[in-house]
Amino acid sequence: MSRSPSLPDRPHRDIDPDLPDDERIEALRGHYEDLVEVNEQLSDQLEEADQRRQRLHERVDRVERENETLKSSSLYIATVEDVLDDEEVIVKQHGNNQEVLTEISSRLADRVAAGDRVAVNDSFAIQTILDAETDARAQSMEITERPEVGYEDIGGIDEQVREVREAVEQPLAEPEIFEEVGIEPPSGVLLYGPPGTGKTMLAKAVANKTDATFIKMAGSELVRKFIGEGSRLVRDLFEMAREREPAIIFIDEIDAIAATRTESKTSGDAEVQRTMMQLLSEMDGFEARGEIRIIAATNRFDMLDRAILRPGRFDRLIEVPEPDRDGREQILEIHTRGMNVGDDIDFATLADDTEGYSGADIESLATEAGMFAIRNERDEVCHQDFLEAVEKIENDDSSDVISSAGYFYQ
Ligand SMILES: Nc1ncnc2c1ncn2[C@@H]1O[C@H](COP(=O)(O)OP(=O)(O)OP(=O)(O)O)[C@@H](O)[C@H]1O
Known part of the structure; x- marks a missing residue:
């Protein structure tokens, strides 16, 4: 200048x-x-x-x-298939899978590699390289080929395990039984109950048992993080499951996209509605005897729009409650399996001392007890460590309440 x-x-x-x-x-x-x-x-x-x-x-x-x-001007998404030299690449457009040989500007030439997702214009010139942040599809889904959770890792909810196996595992493992009897297996299974009680574990354990890909999507993230993309991502979710059959689709916190319709007509609500409509239409067009099963979970059953519970949708409801005394004892045993615990540990009385604890709380309790042992320079965890851990967790909980209340009233 x-x-x-x-x-x-x-x-x-x-x-x-x-x-x-x-x-x-x-x-x-x-x-x-x-x-x-x-x-x-x-x-x-x-x-x-x-x-x-x-x-x-x-x-x-x-x-x-x-x-x-x-x-x-709209840009199209494509994947770089091959970089031929510094100036030419082959890209494949998403959606129609058209492959095109295109030139690349000097600005991007040394940054593009095969496998990159890029945005191209009408004449297929690469405009930008999409980074991982823009790849909402990859971010919004958690995909595990074969999760490492087995039914033996889940304690205190044997009846729920049995129901899930019957409704999800059996149609995948033995679809012919349903054909012979002439009934459709449940389309979708809804697990509901308080947080940290093993809903996600259950879905993972079925995927493990049936050698299925586990694909998880969190309803709350669709609404908060991927605004405007919800319905497309739901479509992608089912497409991804079809590509990877057998698959278990797990939709966590489904209440975030399937809550009862409110009176307000904000654009946010309209977007959530669209996401839910997409989910319903994917489920309606679903082959119930196919190799994809759908499990959803919620902590807010009361908030759900009844439309999703209609036959052919989430028509098998399974409550996963907080563990009772025996359940807590089982979960304590599961979470101390890999720990070096002393002979003095009495799981039965610890189960009495942990009323109101969820499975997730018991898992943290075991870790905390281990920390006490380390602090006291022992490599064996004893009963007293667990008692101190209970005390610490309870104190932490009350201080949490105090601090959040303090913050609230500031
Ligand atoms: N019944 C259980 N048996 C053994 N461990 C459990 C059980 N429930 C929860 N846990 C422990 O708590 C962790 C969290 O559990 P999980 O994610 O399955 O809970 P969730 O019900 O899906 O919770 P949320 O509703 O918060 O998603 C698990 O990784 C596991 O270690």
Whole structure:
């Protein structure tokens, strides 16, 4: 950019008041001429500045117009299949799988590699390389080929395990039984109950048992993190499951997308509605005897829109409650299996001491007890460590309440 020219010096003449009149007039005339000259210089500079301002205005207008065009023209998503040399690549457009040989601008040439997801324009010129952040599909789903959770890792909910096996595992493992009897297996299974009671574990254990891919999507994230993309991601979820059959689709916190319709008509609600409609239509067009099973989970059964519970949708409801005394004892045993525990541990009394604990709470309790052993320089965890862990967890819980209340009333 050109720098502004410096201002001319201000003309200055010392005129002696005692000079004879004609000499003073001559000096004043000289001063006047200096002033005229500076004035001319300033006028020229002003005119130049005006012209520069005009040019900058035109440039801003042009950039704004280009920006608008860029914003309004749609780009397509493609994957780079092969980089042939520095200037040419083969891309495959998503959706229609069309393969195209395209040139690449020097700006992007050394940054593109095979496998990258890119945005291309109408003429397939690569506009940007999409980073992992933009890859909502990958981010919104957790895919595990074969989760490492078995039924033996789940304690205190034997009846629920049996029901899930019957409703989800059996149709996958022995679809012919359903055909012979002439009934459709349940389309979707809804697990409901308090947090940390083993709902996700149950879904993973079925996937493990049936050698199925486990694909998890969290309803709350669809609504909070991937605004505007919910229905597309739900479609992608089912597409992904079809590509990887046999598969278990697990939709956690389904209440976030399937809550009872409220009166308010905000755009956020409309978006959530669209996501739910997409889910319902995917389920309605679903082959119940196929190799994909759907499990959803919620802690807020009361909030659910009854439309999702209709036959052919989530038509098998299984409550997963907080563990009872025997359940807590079983879960304590499960979570101490890999620990070096002393003979003095009495799981039965610990189960009495942990009323109201969920499975997840018991898992943290075991870790906390282990920490006490380490702190006391022992490599064996004893009963007292568990008692101290219970005390610590209970104190932490009450301080949490206090601090959150404090924050609330600040
Ligand atoms: N019944 C259980 N038996 C053994 N461990 C359990 C049980 N329930 C929970 N846990 C422990 O708690 C952790 C969290 O459990 P999980 O994610 O299955 O709970 P969830 O019911 O899906 O919770 P949320 O509703 O918060 O998603 C598990 O990894 C496991 O270690």
